[in-house]
Amino acid sequence: MPYGTVERSRWLFIQMSFSVPNDDYGGKKVCIEWRFDHVILLVEDLEQGSNHFQHLGFSCAGEPREQSWSGPSSMVSLKEQVLRKGSFALRLQQPVRGAGLPIEFMKKHGEGIYCVGFAVDDVSAASNEMVRKGFPVLHSVEKGDGALLATYHDTREVVDIVVALGEYDGTPRVGATVDTAWTLEHLGVIVSDIHRAREFYESLGFAVVVPPVTLFSPDLSKRILTECLLIKNGFVFELMEPIDEGSLWGEFLRHKNGGINHWSFAVNNLDIEHDTMVAKGFCPTSIARGTCDSLSEVYYDTSLVGNIQTCLYNGSSRLTFENTMRFLIDIGIPVQKG
Numbered sequence: 001m002p003y004g005t006v007e008r009s010r011w012l013f014i015q016m017s018f019s020v021p022n023d024d025y026g027g028k029k030v031c032i033e034w035r036f037d038h039v040i041l042l043v044e045d046l047e048q049g050s051n052h053f054q055h056l057g058f059s060c061a062g063e064p065r066e067q068s069w070s071g072p073s074s075m076v077s078l079k080e081q082v083l084r085k086g087s088f089a090l091r092l093q094q095p096v097r098g099a100g101l102p103i104e105f106m107k108k109h110g111e112g113i114y115c116v117g118f119a120v121d122d123v124s125a126a127s128n129e130m131v132r133k134g135f136p137v138l139h140s141v142e143k144g145d146g147a148l149l150a151t152y153h154d155t156r157e158v159v160d161i162v163v164a165l166g167e168y169d170g171t172p173r174v175g176a177t178v179d180t181a182w183t184l185e186h187l188g189v190i191v192s193d194i195h196r197a198r199e200f201y202e203s204l205g206f207a208v209v210v211p212p213v214t215l216f217s218p219d220l221s222k223r224i225l226t227e228c229l230l231i232k233n234g235f236v237f238e239l240m241e242p243i244d245e246g247s248l249w250g251e252f253l254r255h256k257n258g259g260i261n262h263w264s265f266a267v268n269n270l271d272i273e274h275d276t277m278v279a280k281g282f283c284p285t286s287i288a289r290g291t292c293d294s295l296s297e298v299y300y301d302t303s304l305v306g307n308i309q310t311c312l313y314n315g316s317s318r319l320t321f322e323n324t325m326r327f328l329i330d331i332g333i334p335v336q337k338g
């Protein structure tokens, strides 16, 4: 979704405003704050997937490895390749045998992102807090000493996205990475009921940045979608409920049963990035220009693998209600509250 831009100092201020470093847990102060770390994207063919994302500009981090996803009565073996684009980490996984959640996800949605991982300082405390709130553990990984390394929680109530909390390397993935070529701003999630989805993510600790607004076609003839933005410590979900069934978003809901359909990155110079993307063969599906006729935001069809579209926009954050509205007006998209 398009937004306006703000200076980087403002972006960092926004990040800090939403940072809640500590929480009471069991009588002691522990840090259970989430810091975005990675996404897990399921693919049919790891090598093909890895090649696709390298072509998009990601680099492999380490060699492929095999791991497992256990469940109450199932076990899935997965081949994994970690890739990075700047500070953004992508774990590509191909189920190779067994039965269980990742395979069920692919049957229902095809390829796609099924897990968003956050680093926490105390996995056990953060995981217990999730369980207490009603999000049970689906799968856990232990370290050699038996302590928890990561827990995967059942947060699939509105869309099939699992939240992982882990003792990852702790490198901030959002906000502190403005010098990299691409900086993640948000993940776009297609939902069938935006009000239910909003309530759900609020129950996970997300705060509303932009309450539901309806976007129209430029000639006002069609209502396209309703969307809202929620943030948790700098990480943003953009929830979108399609209204126009024939739109890109409506098609995704109908054919993929909802879920994450795009990732959106800020770039320093969209004109240069645009030339690179087009030269690589990634077609723009939507181009937004500002009043100065310069490129403001472009969606590229990168969905050949992973059913994920890539959105690039010029500048850094636009994550306030005012900036969102300003940008929509600037590029000529009529919008209405609610």
Ligand SMILES: [Fe+2]
Binding pocket: 001, 002, 186, 187, 188, 238, 262, 264, 311
């Ligand atoms: Fe978006």
